[in-house]
Amino acid sequence: MDQENQCNGNCDSCSSKESCPDFPKPTKKDVCKVIAVGSGKGGVGKSSVAALLAVALAKRGDSVGVLDADITGPSIPKLFGITERPKGDESGKIVPPKTEKLDISIMSMNLLLDDPKAPVVWRGPLIGGVVKQFWDDVEWGKLDWLVVDLPPGTADAPLTVMQTIALDGMVIVTTPQELSALIVGKQARLAEMMKVPILGIVENMSYVECPKCGERLNVFGPSHSEEIEKAFGIATIAKIPVTDGFAAMGDDGSIESFSDEAVLGALVDGIL
Numbered sequence: 001m002d003q004e005n006q007c008n009g010n011c012d013s014c015s016s017k018e019s020c021p022d023f024p025k026p027t028k029k030d031v032c033k034v035i036a037v038g039s040g041k042g043g044v045g046k047s048s049v050a051a052l053l054a055v056a057l058a059k060r061g062d063s064v065g066v067l068d069a070d071i072t073g074p075s076i077p078k079l080f081g082i083t084e085r086p087k088g089d090e091s092g093k094i095v096p097p098k099t100e101k102l103d104i105s106i107m108s109m110n111l112l113l114d115d116p117k118a119p120v121v122w123r124g125p126l127i128g129g130v131v132k133q134f135w136d137d138v139e140w141g142k143l144d145w146l147v148v149d150l151p152p153g154t155a156d157a158p159l160t161v162m163q164t165i166a167l168d169g170m171v172i173v174t175t176p177q178e179l180s181a182l183i184v185g186k187q188a189r190l191a192e193m194m195k196v197p198i199l200g201i202v203e204n205m206s207y208v209e210c211p212k213c214g215e216r217l218n219v220f221g222p223s224h225s226e227e228i229e230k231a232f233g234i235a236t237i238a239k240i241p242v243t244d245g246f247a248a249m250g251d252d253g254s255i256e257s258f259s260d261e262a263v264l265g266a267l268v269d270g271i272l
Contacts, residue, residue: 032143032145056267065141068149170197172191174204200271202267207223
């Protein structure tokens with residue numbers, strides 16, 4: 001249905017209000033800014049970038065939380081080495097665990113499963129209900145930033161998240177391959193439809209730096225960031241290289257130890 005042409009201006013009586021980009025979503029007075037990290041396809045390192053953004057913000061002294069909205073493919077707890085289950089407070093709210101080094105609050109489906117390796121085989125309405133609960137029923141406390149790790153793609157799962165949570169902006173993650181660059185356009189159009197500002201693009205796995213001469217090698221092909229910027233008017237805010245250290249941090253849950261100040265600084269500057 002063409003909501004814009006059918007709209008009579010009365011949200012209370014509208015049966016389609018929940019899916020309408022103009023319908024005001026609930027905000028939290030104690031959460032200053034909510035930034036989504038998304039990608040048009042899986043496998044580009046979206047969750048790693050979401051985790052890095054949270055680390056970058058926390059290292060500048062801000063209070064940060066991460067809402068892992070990728071319900072069927074949650075990886076945020078693994079990246080941060082979090083296994084502690086959320087607790088409940090006296091009011092019935094869910095209290096998320098915090099990371100050891102930077103005190104980042106983490107809420108993820110994997111922290112609620114008896115077996116973290118078990119698949120979450122749910123349909124859209126159930127997934128949407130959990131995301132809504134993570135937003136409504138979690139006691140996030142006072143946060144400068146809440147980073148939301150979106151599900152990949154542009155279908156029901158990310159759409160549900162964007163309809164549920166009031167987002168202040170989105171960072172889109174891609175890789176140098178031409179196919180990934182093509183998918184950026186789909187993610188950008190989804191954000192535009194939902195009236196979520198795009199803050200910039202992060203090109204992950206952008207290059208490998210030769211340990212001997214320092215030359216940047218485009219092992220996944222040449223960057224398409226300039227083409228994307230020309231086509232969609234979206235700036236690339238950071239290019240993250242492929243390194244053994246970064247991969248190892250994700251595997252052993254020590255992403256808070258990431259220390260490339262150039263990358264961390266670019267991520268922060270890109271959203272401020």
